[in-house]
Amino acid sequence: MRAILSTFLLASLCVLSGCVVGPNYKRQVVSPPTTFRGQDVPAPASIADLPWWSVFADQTLQTLVKTAITNNRDLRAAAARVEQARALVAASHAQYLPQIGYQAGVSEGKNESLGSPASSSGVRRGTVLGVLQATWEPDVWGRIRRSNEYALAVYLGTEQGRRGVLLSLVSSVAQVYFELQELDLRLDIARRNVESFQGSLDIFQSRLDGGTASRLETSRAQGALSSVAANIPDLERQIAIQENALSVLLGNAPGTIPRKGTLLEETLSPDVPAGLPSSLLERRPDVLEAEMNVRAANAQIGIAAADFFPHIGLTTLLGRGSTPLEALVLGKAGIWSTAATLAGPIYEGGALRARKRAAVALWEQTRNQYEQVVLGAFRDVSNALITREKLELMRAQEAIAVNAFQDAVTVSLQRYNAGKSSYYEVLAAQQELFPAENALAQTELDRRLAIVQLYQALGGGWNVPDAQWGGPPAATGSKQP
Numbered sequence: 001m002r003a004i005l006s007t008f009l010l011a012s013l014c015v016l017s018g019c020v021v022g023p024n025y026k027r028q029v030v031s032p033p034t035t036f037r038g039q040d041v042p043a044p045a046s047i048a049d050l051p052w053w054s055v056f057a058d059q060t061l062q063t064l065v066k067t068a069i070t071n072n073r074d075l076r077a078a079a080a081r082v083e084q085a086r087a088l089v090a091a092s093h094a095q096y097l098p099q100i101g102y103q104a105g106v107s108e109g110k111n112e113s114l115g116s117p118a119s120s121s122g123v124r125r126g127t128v129l130g131v132l133q134a135t136w137e138p139d140v141w142g143r144i145r146r147s148n149e150y151a152l153a154v155y156l157g158t159e160q161g162r163r164g165v166l167l168s169l170v171s172s173v174a175q176v177y178f179e180l181q182e183l184d185l186r187l188d189i190a191r192r193n194v195e196s197f198q199g200s201l202d203i204f205q206s207r208l209d210g211g212t213a214s215r216l217e218t219s220r221a222q223g224a225l226s227s228v229a230a231n232i233p234d235l236e237r238q239i240a241i242q243e244n245a246l247s248v249l250l251g252n253a254p255g256t257i258p259r260k261g262t263l264l265e266e267t268l269s270p271d272v273p274a275g276l277p278s279s280l281l282e283r284r285p286d287v288l289e290a291e292m293n294v295r296a297a298n299a300q301i302g303i304a305a306a307d308f309f310p311h312i313g314l315t316t317l318l319g320r321g322s323t324p325l326e327a328l329v330l331g332k333a334g335i336w337s338t339a340a341t342l343a344g345p346i347y348e349g350g351a352l353r354a355r356k357r358a359a360v361a362l363w364e365q366t367r368n369q370y371e372q373v374v375l376g377a378f379r380d381v382s383n384a385l386i387t388r389e390k391l392e393l394m395r396a397q398e399a400i401a402v403n404a405f406q407d408a409v410t411v412s413l414q415r416y417n418a419g420k421s422s423y424y425e426v427l428a429a430q431q432e433l434f435p436a437e438n439a440l441a442q443t444e445l446d447r448r449l450a451i452v453q454l455y456q457a458l459g460g461g462w463n464v465p466d467a468q469w470g471g472p473p474a475a476t477g478s479k480q481p
Contacts, residue, residue, distance in 0.1 A: 020142025021309065022302020025149070025295050028367060030374050032277040038385030039274050046275025047451075048283055048458035052170045053472045055455055058266060060259050061177050064250060066471045068173045071251025075169055078162040085155035092151035095144045098136040103319075105129045131319025131335055141309040146302035153299060157292030163462075164285035166469060169249065171456040175449055176246045181263035182445035183242060187235045188262075189437045190228060193430070196409065197225035200426055203417070217423040224427055228434055263444055272388065272451060274381055274458060284377050284459030290370040297363040304356040310344030380457035388450040391443055398440040405433035 035042040047055060053062050069075065107127045139145055201221040207213035244254035281287055317337045345352060408429040415421035461469070 019140060020145055020302065022142065022146055022305040023298060025298045028291070028294060028370055030281060030371065032281065032374075033378065034277070036274050036277055036378065036385055037382040038389060039382075042276055043273045044276060044279075045273045046279065046458055047272050047455055048275060048279075048460045048462055050460070051464045051468070051472070052174075052455070052461050055451065055460065056170075056174050058177075058261065060261070061174060062471060064177060064246070064257075065170055065173050067250045067252075068169055069166070069470050072169055072249060073251060075162075075165050078158075078165040081158045082155070082162050085151070085158040089148070089151045089155045092144075092148045095137070095147065096139065098134050100132065100134045103129065103131050103133065129319070129335075131317055133315065133317045135313060135315045137311065137313050140312055141306040143303060143306035146299045146306060150296050150299035150303065153292045153296035157289045157296065160285045160289035160292060163466075164289060167285060167456055167460060170461075171452050173246065173249050174452045176242055176249065177257075177259070178263065178266070178445055178448045178452070180239065180242045180246065180257065180259065181261075181266070182441055183235055183239045184259075185263045185441045185444070186438055187232065187239065189434070189441060190231045190235060193228045193434045193437075194225065194232070196430055196433075197221065197228055200413070200423075200430065201225055203413075204423060213423070220423065220427055224431060263441070263448070266448060268447060268451065272454060274385060274454065277378060277381075280377055280381065280458065281374065283462030284457075285462075287370075287373055287377055287459075290366070290373040293366045294363065294370050297359070297366040300359045301356065301363055304352070304359040307352050307355065308345065310342050313341040313343075315339045315341070377457065381454065384450055384454035384457050388447070388454065391447045391450060395440070395443045395447060398436065398443055401436045402433070402440050405429065405436050409433055 052065065056062065056065070105127070106129075137144070201218065204213055204217040204221045208215060208218050243257045246257050247254045315338070317335065319335045409426075412421060412426045412429040416423065416426050
């Protein structure tokens with residue numbers, strides 16, 4: 001009895017004094033750069049502080065994003081993982097509390113007694129048993145606390161994973177929508193150029209019929225016309241594929257996507273601040289998720305360390321039981337007991353040490369993965385900033401080229417009709433205009449995708465509450481920053 005009391009006092013003292021084995025978690029030290037590469041002047045403000053509907057102002061796009069947030073299956077799966085992790089936290093927390101159960105039984109037969117067979121001289125006897133049992137494990141070495149720390153880190157990691165899926169979904173919908181608009185623009189360019197080549201062919205054909213031109217002119221014009229016209233069915237194919245991809249993101253079966261406006265109507269803000277690099281570690285979901293993985297791995301080291309120490313259990317039992325049955329009503333059937341147990345390892349063939357080494361190796365793995373994710377985050381932001389800057393320069397030159405080629409087509413036709421130039425001049429000007437217009441359309445798309453990529457790379461919308469991710473609170477429209 002004195003040994004049991006001493007054990008209980010030691011356990012209570014360790015619990016009250018916070019005896020926890022294993023390393024306490026310390027946040028990984030990462031030295032971010034003072035500014036992102038590609039950023040002229042660091043500013044505390046960031047596009048990531050804005051909700052997505054302030055960045056993507058197109059009303060049709062906003063409707064598509066809202067639908068995706070409501071119906072997307074990947075997002076629903078991520079939300080279910082969060083609920084699973086939350087339930088595991090509650091289950092782990094329950095280990096702090098006593099576990100209370102019951103046991104009841106009734107039997108009748110010969111040589112029957114409570115607990116074990118006993119001779120009753122062949123007399124039929126009955127057994128009744130009803131007890132309540134409570135067990136509790138004092139968290140002497142912190143095993144339960146480390147288990148709760150692990151479960152909480154996993155839960156917080158899944159929550160950040162869900163927000164990462166949410167941000168990725170918004171970015172993907174915006175990207176596919178802009179790609180659809182770019183394909184629409186290229187389809188319009190192809191159709192306009194088909195009309196232009198058809199006009200040239202008609203001129204050459206009329207001159208051929210009048211005997212003032214050769215078949216070489218009409219053959220070259222027909223070949224140029226057919227080459228451009230071949231782009232139309234391919235663009236229509238790409239549009240259908242992109243519509244199907246966007247439909248799946250919306251949680252719908254593949255189908256057409258209604259849309260208004262053109263790509264060129266999507267105005268872009270001249271100023272898109274990236275913010276401070278140090279802030280990226282606090283708002284980007286995948287960085288925060290990777291940090292939670294490190295924290296969970298750190299807790300597993302404590303769990304493995306606690307297995308080296310004995311498990312202490314306290315048990316109590318209270319109830320009634322009787323053999324024979326009549327003793328139950330005579331008040332002579334009371335049952336009670338209390339016990340304390342101490343169980344620990346002596347020799348397990350190195351299994352405990354191996355499990356601890358594995359836990360330490362997992363911590364090293366998650367720590368390096370966290371640092372790699374951080375470096376990747378800085379790279380993504382820098383790439384988006386540099387891409388946006390260079391695309392602005394490209395667009396300016398390509399716009400000049402398109403205007404020049406359009407003027408060349410007009411002048412060459414005038415000169416050809418006036419008999420001052422050959423058909424080669426007309427066809428050359430038209431053939432140079434078509435790829436130049438397509439290149440400008442691609443750059444216009446890339447400029448918008450650079451904004452999408454920067455918003456995602458910065459962890460955009462990090463301060464928007466979960467309940468408000470579905471869109472703006474009022475249908476008053478949103479203006480782009």
